[in-house]
Amino acid sequence: MTANLLGFDLDGLAAFCERLGEKRFRAVQLLRWIHQRGASDFGAMTDLARSLRDKLPGLCEVRALPVLAQHESADGTIKWLFDVGEGNAVETVFIPEDGRGTLCISSQAGCAVGCRFCSTGAQGFSRNLSTAEIVAQLWFAEHYLRRQLGHQAHGLSERVISNVVLMGMGEPLQNYAALLPALRLMLDDHAYGLSRRRVTVSTSGVVPMIERLAADCPVALAVSLHAPTDALRDELVPLNRKYPIAELLDACLAYLPRAPRDFITFEYCLLDGVNDQDAHAEQLIALLQGHRGQGVPSKVNLIPFNPFPGSGLRCSSRARVQAFAQRLNAAGLVTTVRKTRGDDIDAACGQLAGEVQDRTGAAERLARPRPADTGQAERLQTDSVQPIIWQPRNEALS
Numbered sequence: 040m041t042a043n044l045l046g047f048d049l050d051g052l053a054a055f056c057e058r059l060g061e062k063r064f065r066a067v068q069l070l071r072w073i074h075q076r077g078a079s080d081f082g083a084m085t086d087l088a089r090s091l092r093d094k095l096p097g098l099c100e101v102r103a104l105p106v107l108a109q110h111e112s113a114d115g116t117i118k119w120l121f122d123v124g125e126g127n128a129v130e131t132v133f134i135p136e137d138g139r140g141t142l143c144i145s146s147q148a149g150c151a152v153g154c155r156f157c158s159t160g161a162q163g164f165s166r167n168l169s170t171a172e173i174v175a176q177l178w179f180a181e182h183y184l185r186r187q188l189g190h191q192a193h194g195l196s197e198r199v200i201s202n203v204v205l206m207g208m209g210e211p212l213q214n215y216a217a218l219l220p221a222l223r224l225m226l227d228d229h230a231y232g233l234s235r236r237r238v239t240v241s242t243s244g245v246v247p248m249i250e251r252l253a254a255d256c257p258v259a260l261a262v263s264l265h266a267p268t269d270a271l272r273d274e275l276v277p278l279n280r281k282y283p284i285a286e287l288l289d290a291c292l293a294y295l296p297r298a299p300r301d302f303i304t305f306e307y308c309l310l311d312g313v314n315d316q317d318a319h320a321e322q323l324i325a326l327l328q329g330h331r332g333q334g335v336p337s338k339v340n341l342i343p344f345n346p347f348p349g350s351g352l353r354c355s356s357r358a359r360v361q362a363f364a365q366r367l368n369a370a371g372l373v374t375t376v377r378k379t380r381g382d383d384i385d386a387a388c389g390q391l392a393g394e395v396q397d398r399t400g401a402a403e404r405l406a407r408p409r410p411a412d413t414g415q416a417e418r419l420q421t422d423s424v425q426p427i428i429w430q431p432r433n434e435a436l437s
């Protein structure tokens with residue numbers, strides 16, 4: 040298979056060009072054509088030398104991911120299901136808001152972490168996505184949305200997606216080698232030109248890789264916490280047995296001096312009767328405000344659980360979520376409740392991809408209208424100062 044140029048950051052593309060006897064500035068030209076203009080036809084890249092335009096098609100291509108399904112919500116949220124081969128699919132979601140467009144992308148097909156409340160985790164791990172497959176989600180979404188909006192594809196000024204969150208399927212820090220060039224492309228002014236504040240990596244707590252990320256490409260960090268004690272977190276996020284909470288919070292403290300924001304976002308999925316009681320809130324306050332005697336500058340993002348078959352878990356009541364949030368806020372922890380978006384196309388994230396993996400005809404069913412959502416009466420629509428992060432998933436938590 041020929042090389043997919045979506046998998047190269049600037050240095051990688053420069054090395055590729057060098058092997059062809061081309062100068063580095065050709066890599067810059069290619070990057071701009073591909074990522075800023077959405078071009079995939081080398082013949083249309085008019086400022087490339089004719090000889091290079093003729094040479095490239097036999098050596099490489101800009102290869103998009105096939106779209107298995109696309110769902111559009113009445114609120115503008117769009118969810119894509121991409122085919123990554125061999126029965127695997129991954130999900131990507133665009134959430135529009137006033138002045139902001141957030142894309143939630145996946146980093147793995149399946150996930151090995153196995154969080155109890157996560158549909159993706161329940162399916163197990165298939166494989167890491169390549170850099171090209173991670174970037175292809177952004178490349179497709181950005182240029183699809185520009186076409187929909189009638190934007191001219193001339194560069195960063197026409198950008199639709201302003202924020203990217205690595206909160207889709209998979210644990211991004213367990214796919215670090217592929218993640219890093221993808222992050223660099225997101226930040227590169229010749230590609231997507233996003234600020235480090237607007238690219239968020241969400242992790243379930245792969246401590247050594249948090250340290251690597253701080254050194255290599257410190258973007259905004261979100262941590263899937265979900266429990267205030269090791270005993271409970273061991274059950275909900277099995278990775279905790281390897282990297283317990285104290286080590287995780289130490290890594291967060293070490294990350295902060297390099298971070299583009301002066302706080303770490305902690306995600307906490309509320310599960311009825313499991314981690315949503317007043318005592319849990321008090322433990323969480325003590326943990327985040329008291330760690331190593333100094334606390335961790337934090338924002339807490341509470342996430343109403345989105346049930347999926349076989350989870351054995353229930354979402355907390357609306358009143359319980361509000362009481363939990365109020366308790367944290369009263370203690371001085373900035374706390375928000377994640378807005379829900381795209382309810383009419385909703386499913387716990389990973390479910391749709393899991394159906395494809397199970398080869399149960401998901402693509403055909405996706406093409407049909409979904410029945411009205413009847414199980415989410417407790418969902419919240421609360422004011423939030425938090426950047427909106429896609430909620431139609433429970434696995435959007437890593």
Ligand code: SF4
Binds near residue numbers: 208209433
């Ligand atoms: S929540 Fe994230 S880390 Fe946990 S199983 Fe799901 S995708 Fe993996």
